Amino acid sequence: ETGVTQSPTHLIKTRGQQVTLRCSSQSGHNTVSWYQQALGQGPQFIFQYYREEENGRGNFPPRFSGLQFPNYSSELNVNALELDDSALYLCASSPQLGTTGELFFGEGSRLTVL
Amino acid sequence: SQQGEEDPQALSIQEGENATMNCSYKTSINNLQWYRQNSGRGLVHLILIRSNEREKHSGRLRVTLDTSKKSSSLLITASRAADTASYFCATEETSGSRLTFGEGTQLTVNP
Numbered sequence: 001e002t003g004v005t006q007s008p009t010h011l012i013k014t015r016g017q018q019v020t021l022r023c024s025s026q027s028g029h030n031t032v033s034w035y036q037q038a039l040g041q042g043p044q045f046i047f048q049y050y051r052e053e054e055n056g057r058g059n060f061p062p063r064f065s066g067l068q069f070p071n072y073s074s075e076l077n078v079n080a081l082e083l084d085d086s087a088l089y090l091c092a093s094s095p096q097l098g099t100t101g102e103l104f105f106g107e108g109s110r111l112t113v114l
Numbered sequence: 115s116q117q118g119e120e121d122p123q124a125l126s127i128q129e130g131e132n133a134t135m136n137c138s139y140k141t142s143i144n145n146l147q148w149y150r151q152n153s154g155r156g157l158v159h160l161i162l163i164r165s166n167e168r169e170k171h172s173g174r175l176r177v178t179l180d181t182s183k184k185s186s187s188l189l190i191t192a193s194r195a196a197d198t199a200s201y202f203c204a205t206e207e208t209s210g211s212r213l214t215f216g217e218g219t220q221l222t223v224n225p
Contacts, residue, residue: 035215041217042215043157044215045213048212056212102147102162103157103159105149105156106156107155107156108154108155108156
């Protein structure tokens with residue numbers, strides 16, 4: 001069974017640029033959630049995707065957008081990068097929508113905005 | 115916004131001692147979960163306790179939940195140096211399936 005994989009692991013961008021982060025969910029999981037974790041903080045919910053539709057969004061501006069593909073993999077896109085976007089971006093999958101169960105996290109993508 | 119508040123923020127103990135971390139939250143929940151994170155890595159699920167449960171055990175872990183006080187505690191018994199990590203509580207609110215995390219407790223277990 002393949003776990004959640006994320007790419008790239010590290011990247012550096014400059015203010016104003018755009019970034020795309022990718023996530024492959026665990027086999028058999030159709031729900032993907034994205035979290036932002038600033039240094040020294042707990043993860044904050046960005047949004048969740050289920051069967052290619054956004055299903056819930058946290059307090060993040062529209063320049064944070066996402067996609068989920070038919071194979072349940074997902075992308076997080078951030079436009080017009082700001083310095084405060086520097087963080088660890090975590091993808092998590094779960095077996096089905098609304099499951100009251102654990103999330104399976106990837107190792108994250110560390111984004112640095114200069 | 116963070117739902118949970120955890121204390122202490124940092125905890126340093128010797129191997130073999132017990133470690134207790136506390137979490138408080140604000141809204142009604144379906145369940146509360148504890149996760150572990152090694153420095154800069156992904157989160158690993160440790161244990162889940164449902165809102166109608168009061169205590170749960172898993173190996174060296176013991177979790178309690180008091181919904182009247184909106185609080186939970188995680189006890190790690192007979193700690194090991196390998197337990198050194200950040201520990202986060204996360205709540206699943208009754209309004210949805212997202213998890214809301216606390217700020218975390220940094221646990222250091224000294225050999």
